Amino acid sequence: MNQQQQSLETLQNIRSMMEQSSRFISLSGLSGISAGICALTGAAVSYDYVYGYKDYIINENVAIVQALAKDYSILLNTWLFWIAAATFLSALLSAFFFTWVKSRKQGIPLWGKTAKRLMINMCIPLLAGAIFIFRMLHFGTFGLVAPGCLIFYGLALINASKYTLPEVRYLGYAQLVLGIINLWFVGYGLYFWAAGFGILHIAYGVYMWWIYDRNA
Amino acid sequence: MKNPIDHLNKLFDSRVRLGIMSTLMVNADMNFNELKELLQITDGNLASHLKALEAQNIISVSKGFIGRKTNTMYRITKFGEKAFKAHLDALEKMIRATK
Numbered sequence: 001m002n003q004q005q006q007s008l009e010t011l012q013n014i015r016s017m018m019e020q021s022s023r024f025i026s027l028s029g030l031s032g033i034s035a036g037i038c039a040l041t042g043a044a045v046s047y048d049y050v051y052g053y054k055d056y057i058i059n060e061n062v063a064i065v066q067a068l069a070k071d072y073s074i075l076l077n078t079w080l081f082w083i084a085a086a087t088f089l090s091a092l093l094s095a096f097f098f099t100w101v102k103s104r105k106q107g108i109p110l111w112g113k114t115a116k117r118l119m120i121n122m123c124i125p126l127l128a129g130a131i132f133i134f135r136m137l138h139f140g141t142f143g144l145v146a147p148g149c150l151i152f153y154g155l156a157l158i159n160a161s162k163y164t165l166p167e168v169r170y171l172g173y174a175q176l177v178l179g180i181i182n183l184w185f186v187g188y189g190l191y192f193w194a195a196g197f198g199i200l201h202i203a204y205g206v207y208m209w210w211i212y213d214r215n216a
Numbered sequence: 217m218k219n220p221i222d223h224l225n226k227l228f229d230s231r232v233r234l235g236i237m238s239t240l241m242v243n244a245d246m247n248f249n250e251l252k253e254l255l256q257i258t259d260g261n262l263a264s265h266l267k268a269l270e271a272q273n274i275i276s277v278s279k280g281f282i283g284r285k286t287n288t289m290y291r292i293t294k295f296g297e298k299a300f301k302a303h304l305d306a307l308e309k310m311i312r313a314t315k
Binding site: 003004007008010011013014015017018020021022107108109112113 | 231234235237238239241242243246250253254256304307308310311
Protein backbone atom coordinates (compact mmCIF):
# COMPACT_ATOMS: atom_id res chain seq x y z
CA MET A 1 0.00 0.00 0.00
CA ASN A 2 1.13 3.49 -0.83
CA GLN A 3 2.92 5.09 2.14
CA GLN A 4 1.45 8.53 1.57
CA GLN A 5 -2.04 7.14 1.27
CA GLN A 6 -1.58 5.26 4.50
CA SER A 7 -0.33 8.29 6.42
CA LEU A 8 -3.19 10.39 5.13
CA GLU A 9 -5.68 7.80 6.26
CA THR A 10 -4.06 7.65 9.68
CA LEU A 11 -4.27 11.42 10.04
CA GLN A 12 -7.91 11.44 9.02
CA ASN A 13 -8.56 8.71 11.54
CA ILE A 14 -6.93 10.75 14.31
CA ARG A 15 -8.88 13.81 13.34
CA SER A 16 -12.24 12.07 13.39
CA MET A 17 -11.46 10.46 16.76
CA MET A 18 -10.59 13.83 18.26
CA GLU A 19 -13.81 15.33 16.91
CA GLN A 20 -15.97 12.42 17.97
CA SER A 21 -14.66 12.37 21.50
CA SER A 22 -14.88 16.11 22.11
CA ARG A 23 -18.04 17.19 20.28
CA PHE A 24 -21.63 15.98 20.46
CA ILE A 25 -22.38 15.34 16.80
CA SER A 26 -25.79 13.69 16.96
CA LEU A 27 -27.69 16.96 16.92
CA SER A 28 -30.31 16.46 14.22
CA GLY A 29 -31.44 19.08 11.72
CA LEU A 30 -34.99 17.85 12.25
CA SER A 31 -34.68 18.95 15.89
CA GLY A 32 -34.20 22.53 14.72
CA ILE A 33 -37.18 22.33 12.38
CA SER A 34 -39.50 20.86 15.02
CA ALA A 35 -38.43 23.39 17.66
CA GLY A 36 -39.03 26.18 15.14
CA ILE A 37 -42.53 24.93 14.35
CA CYS A 38 -43.34 24.76 18.08
CA ALA A 39 -42.11 28.34 18.50
CA LEU A 40 -44.19 29.64 15.58
CA THR A 41 -47.28 27.88 16.93
CA GLY A 42 -46.66 29.30 20.38
CA ALA A 43 -46.21 32.80 18.97
CA ALA A 44 -49.42 32.53 16.93
CA VAL A 45 -51.44 31.32 19.92
CA SER A 46 -50.11 34.05 22.20
CA TYR A 47 -50.57 36.88 19.67
CA ASP A 48 -54.05 37.85 20.87
CA TYR A 49 -52.95 37.92 24.49
CA VAL A 50 -49.77 39.89 23.91
CA TYR A 51 -51.43 42.60 21.86
CA GLY A 52 -54.45 42.89 24.11
CA TYR A 53 -57.19 41.30 21.97
CA LYS A 54 -57.79 38.84 24.77
CA ASP A 55 -57.38 39.28 28.49
CA TYR A 56 -54.22 37.58 29.60
CA ILE A 57 -55.37 37.04 33.18
CA ILE A 58 -56.90 33.59 33.63
CA ASN A 59 -58.88 34.15 36.80
CA GLU A 60 -60.72 37.48 36.77
CA ASN A 61 -61.37 37.42 40.49
CA VAL A 62 -59.80 40.74 41.48
CA ALA A 63 -59.28 39.77 45.10
CA ILE A 64 -57.09 36.86 44.07
CA VAL A 65 -55.20 38.93 41.54
CA GLN A 66 -54.48 41.60 44.13
CA ALA A 67 -53.48 39.05 46.71
CA LEU A 68 -51.04 37.60 44.24
CA ALA A 69 -49.84 40.92 42.91
CA LYS A 70 -46.90 41.17 45.28
CA ASP A 71 -45.98 37.59 44.60
CA TYR A 72 -44.33 35.94 41.63
CA SER A 73 -47.12 33.41 41.54
CA ILE A 74 -49.22 36.04 39.72
CA LEU A 75 -47.35 34.76 36.68
CA LEU A 76 -49.14 31.45 37.07
CA ASN A 77 -52.43 33.26 36.63
CA THR A 78 -51.62 34.49 33.12
CA TRP A 79 -52.36 32.62 29.89
CA LEU A 80 -49.04 33.75 28.52
CA PHE A 81 -47.10 31.91 31.18
CA TRP A 82 -48.77 28.61 30.34
CA ILE A 83 -48.45 29.12 26.60
CA ALA A 84 -44.77 29.87 27.05
CA ALA A 85 -44.29 26.82 29.25
CA ALA A 86 -46.11 24.54 26.79
CA THR A 87 -44.13 25.97 23.85
CA PHE A 88 -40.83 25.50 25.62
CA LEU A 89 -41.66 21.97 26.70
CA SER A 90 -42.93 20.79 23.33
CA ALA A 91 -39.93 22.35 21.55
CA LEU A 92 -37.54 20.68 23.96
CA LEU A 93 -39.22 17.27 23.76
CA SER A 94 -39.50 17.23 19.97
CA ALA A 95 -35.91 18.42 19.55
CA PHE A 96 -34.80 15.77 22.00
CA PHE A 97 -36.74 13.09 20.13
CA PHE A 98 -35.11 13.64 16.72
CA THR A 99 -31.65 13.87 18.25
CA TRP A 100 -32.30 10.67 20.14
CA VAL A 101 -33.27 8.94 16.89
CA LYS A 102 -30.12 10.17 15.18
CA SER A 103 -27.83 9.11 18.01
CA ARG A 104 -29.39 5.65 17.96
CA LYS A 105 -28.66 5.40 14.24
CA GLN A 106 -25.05 6.47 14.77
CA GLY A 107 -24.64 4.13 17.71
CA ILE A 108 -23.43 6.99 19.92
CA PRO A 109 -24.79 7.05 23.47
CA LEU A 110 -27.11 10.05 23.91
CA TRP A 111 -26.04 10.71 27.47
CA GLY A 112 -22.26 10.48 27.11
CA LYS A 113 -19.47 12.78 28.12
CA THR A 114 -19.91 15.03 25.09
CA ALA A 115 -23.64 15.47 25.64
CA LYS A 116 -23.10 16.37 29.28
CA ARG A 117 -20.48 18.96 28.37
CA LEU A 118 -22.79 20.43 25.75
CA MET A 119 -25.70 20.66 28.19
CA ILE A 120 -23.66 22.31 30.93
CA ASN A 121 -22.17 24.92 28.62
CA MET A 122 -25.54 25.60 27.04
CA CYS A 123 -27.31 25.93 30.39
CA ILE A 124 -24.99 28.43 32.07
CA PRO A 125 -25.93 31.45 29.89
CA LEU A 126 -29.52 30.22 29.65
CA LEU A 127 -29.99 30.02 33.41
CA ALA A 128 -28.40 33.42 33.94
CA GLY A 129 -30.72 34.78 31.25
CA ALA A 130 -33.79 33.13 32.76
CA ILE A 131 -33.09 34.66 36.17
CA PHE A 132 -32.40 38.05 34.59
CA ILE A 133 -35.66 38.03 32.62
CA PHE A 134 -37.56 36.80 35.64
CA ARG A 135 -36.35 39.80 37.63
CA MET A 136 -37.13 42.10 34.72
CA LEU A 137 -40.74 40.86 34.73
CA HIS A 138 -40.89 41.75 38.40
CA PHE A 139 -40.14 45.38 37.52
CA GLY A 140 -42.68 45.33 34.70
CA THR A 141 -40.20 45.71 31.83
CA PHE A 142 -42.18 43.47 29.49
CA GLY A 143 -40.85 45.04 26.30
CA LEU A 144 -37.37 43.70 26.97
CA VAL A 145 -38.41 40.08 27.47
CA ALA A 146 -38.21 39.07 23.80
CA PRO A 147 -34.85 40.76 23.14
CA GLY A 148 -33.59 39.30 26.41
CA CYS A 149 -34.58 35.77 25.36
CA LEU A 150 -32.93 36.18 21.96
CA ILE A 151 -29.71 37.68 23.31
CA PHE A 152 -29.17 35.12 26.06
CA TYR A 153 -30.14 32.25 23.77
CA GLY A 154 -27.69 33.53 21.16
CA LEU A 155 -24.91 33.69 23.75
CA ALA A 156 -25.78 30.18 24.95
CA LEU A 157 -25.52 28.82 21.39
CA ILE A 158 -22.21 30.57 20.75
CA ASN A 159 -20.86 29.12 23.99
CA ALA A 160 -22.22 25.64 23.24
CA SER A 161 -20.94 25.55 19.65
CA LYS A 162 -17.47 24.52 20.86
CA TYR A 163 -18.99 21.27 22.07
CA THR A 164 -21.20 20.33 19.12
CA LEU A 165 -21.51 20.89 15.39
CA PRO A 166 -19.62 24.14 14.64
CA GLU A 167 -22.48 25.58 12.55
CA VAL A 168 -24.44 26.17 15.75
CA ARG A 169 -22.21 29.21 16.24
CA TYR A 170 -23.77 31.02 13.26
CA LEU A 171 -27.27 30.36 14.55
CA GLY A 172 -26.07 31.92 17.82
CA TYR A 173 -24.75 35.04 16.05
CA ALA A 174 -28.03 35.42 14.16
CA GLN A 175 -30.14 35.17 17.36
CA LEU A 176 -27.86 37.63 19.12
CA VAL A 177 -28.03 40.22 16.34
CA LEU A 178 -31.81 39.85 16.10
CA GLY A 179 -32.14 40.36 19.85
CA ILE A 180 -29.99 43.48 19.79
CA ILE A 181 -31.94 45.01 16.89
CA ASN A 182 -35.13 44.24 18.82
CA LEU A 183 -33.90 46.53 21.63
CA TRP A 184 -34.71 49.48 19.35
CA PHE A 185 -38.11 48.08 18.33
CA VAL A 186 -39.65 47.41 21.72
CA GLY A 187 -43.30 46.49 21.23
CA TYR A 188 -42.58 44.29 18.23
CA GLY A 189 -41.06 41.69 20.53
CA LEU A 190 -43.36 38.87 19.51
CA TYR A 191 -42.45 39.30 15.83
CA PHE A 192 -38.75 39.25 16.61
CA TRP A 193 -39.25 36.32 18.95
CA ALA A 194 -41.11 34.37 16.24
CA ALA A 195 -38.42 35.25 13.68
CA GLY A 196 -35.62 34.10 15.98
CA PHE A 197 -37.02 31.02 17.65
CA GLY A 198 -39.29 30.07 14.77
CA ILE A 199 -37.90 31.02 11.39
CA LEU A 200 -34.18 30.95 12.22
CA HIS A 201 -34.54 27.53 13.84
CA ILE A 202 -36.36 26.16 10.81
CA ALA A 203 -33.86 27.67 8.36
CA TYR A 204 -30.97 26.31 10.40
CA GLY A 205 -32.66 22.91 10.73
CA VAL A 206 -33.30 22.59 7.01
CA TYR A 207 -29.71 23.58 6.23
CA MET A 208 -28.27 21.10 8.74
CA TRP A 209 -30.56 18.33 7.60
CA TRP A 210 -29.51 18.96 4.00
CA ILE A 211 -25.80 18.90 4.87
CA TYR A 212 -25.62 16.12 7.48
CA ASP A 213 -28.74 13.97 7.63
CA ARG A 214 -30.11 13.77 4.10
CA ASN A 215 -27.99 10.82 3.08
CA ALA A 216 -27.85 9.15 6.44
CA MET B 217 18.30 11.56 3.59
CA LYS B 218 17.15 9.58 6.57
CA ASN B 219 14.09 7.49 6.02
CA PRO B 220 11.14 9.29 7.69
CA ILE B 221 9.62 5.97 8.65
CA ASP B 222 12.33 5.67 11.30
CA HIS B 223 10.65 8.43 13.29
CA LEU B 224 7.28 6.76 13.33
CA ASN B 225 6.70 5.32 16.74
CA LYS B 226 5.95 1.61 16.55
CA LEU B 227 3.93 2.01 19.72
CA PHE B 228 1.21 3.91 17.88
CA ASP B 229 1.05 1.53 15.00
CA SER B 230 -2.54 0.38 15.41
CA ARG B 231 -5.98 1.84 14.86
CA VAL B 232 -6.99 1.25 18.47
CA ARG B 233 -3.91 2.91 19.95
CA LEU B 234 -4.25 5.89 17.63
CA GLY B 235 -7.86 6.15 18.75
CA ILE B 236 -6.91 6.06 22.42
CA MET B 237 -4.19 8.66 21.94
CA SER B 238 -6.21 11.12 19.87
CA THR B 239 -9.08 10.89 22.34
CA LEU B 240 -6.85 11.53 25.33
CA MET B 241 -5.21 14.47 23.55
CA VAL B 242 -8.49 16.41 23.59
CA ASN B 243 -10.06 15.05 26.80
CA ALA B 244 -8.48 15.53 30.23
CA ASP B 245 -9.47 11.98 31.12
CA MET B 246 -11.56 9.11 29.80
CA ASN B 247 -12.79 6.02 31.59
CA PHE B 248 -12.72 2.49 30.26
CA ASN B 249 -16.35 2.39 29.16
CA GLU B 250 -16.18 5.72 27.34
CA LEU B 251 -13.17 4.49 25.38
CA LYS B 252 -14.89 1.21 24.66
CA GLU B 253 -18.02 2.89 23.31
CA LEU B 254 -16.00 5.28 21.18
CA LEU B 255 -13.69 2.70 19.67
CA GLN B 256 -16.29 -0.07 19.55
CA ILE B 257 -14.00 -2.93 20.48
CA THR B 258 -14.09 -5.71 23.04
CA ASP B 259 -12.99 -5.35 26.67
CA GLY B 260 -10.03 -7.66 26.24
CA ASN B 261 -8.75 -5.97 23.12
CA LEU B 262 -8.98 -2.50 24.66
CA ALA B 263 -7.42 -3.63 27.95
CA SER B 264 -4.38 -5.12 26.26
CA HIS B 265 -3.73 -1.95 24.25
CA LEU B 266 -4.17 0.22 27.34
CA LYS B 267 -1.76 -1.99 29.27
CA ALA B 268 0.87 -1.71 26.55
CA LEU B 269 0.59 2.09 26.53
CA GLU B 270 0.70 2.22 30.31
CA ALA B 271 3.80 0.01 30.42
CA GLN B 272 5.63 2.55 28.24
CA ASN B 273 4.53 5.43 30.50
CA ILE B 274 2.48 6.93 27.66
CA ILE B 275 -0.71 7.01 29.70
CA SER B 276 -1.44 6.93 33.42
CA VAL B 277 -4.18 4.98 35.14
CA SER B 278 -6.12 5.83 38.27
CA LYS B 279 -8.80 3.71 39.85
CA GLY B 280 -11.76 5.09 41.68
CA PHE B 281 -15.33 4.22 42.45
CA ILE B 282 -18.68 5.44 41.21
CA GLY B 283 -20.99 4.09 43.86
CA ARG B 284 -19.86 0.50 44.20
CA LYS B 285 -18.65 0.10 40.63
CA THR B 286 -14.99 0.55 39.85
CA ASN B 287 -14.17 3.42 37.55
CA THR B 288 -10.80 3.26 35.82
CA MET B 289 -9.64 6.60 34.45
CA TYR B 290 -6.97 7.09 31.84
CA ARG B 291 -4.92 10.21 31.24
CA ILE B 292 -2.11 11.01 28.86
CA THR B 293 1.27 11.67 30.49
CA LYS B 294 3.58 14.57 29.60
CA PHE B 295 5.91 12.05 28.03
CA GLY B 296 3.04 10.46 26.11
CA GLU B 297 1.93 13.81 24.76
CA LYS B 298 5.44 14.53 23.49
CA ALA B 299 5.77 11.09 21.93
CA PHE B 300 2.41 11.37 20.16
CA LYS B 301 3.19 14.84 18.83
CA ALA B 302 6.50 13.55 17.47
CA HIS B 303 4.59 10.72 15.82
CA LEU B 304 2.22 13.21 14.18
CA ASP B 305 5.15 15.33 12.98
CA ALA B 306 6.70 12.23 11.43
CA LEU B 307 3.44 11.41 9.67
CA GLU B 308 3.25 14.94 8.33
CA LYS B 309 6.83 14.83 7.08
CA MET B 310 6.15 11.58 5.33
CA ILE B 311 3.20 13.02 3.46
CA ARG B 312 5.24 16.04 2.41
CA ALA B 313 8.21 13.92 1.35
CA THR B 314 6.18 11.79 -1.01
CA LYS B 315 4.43 14.72 -2.65
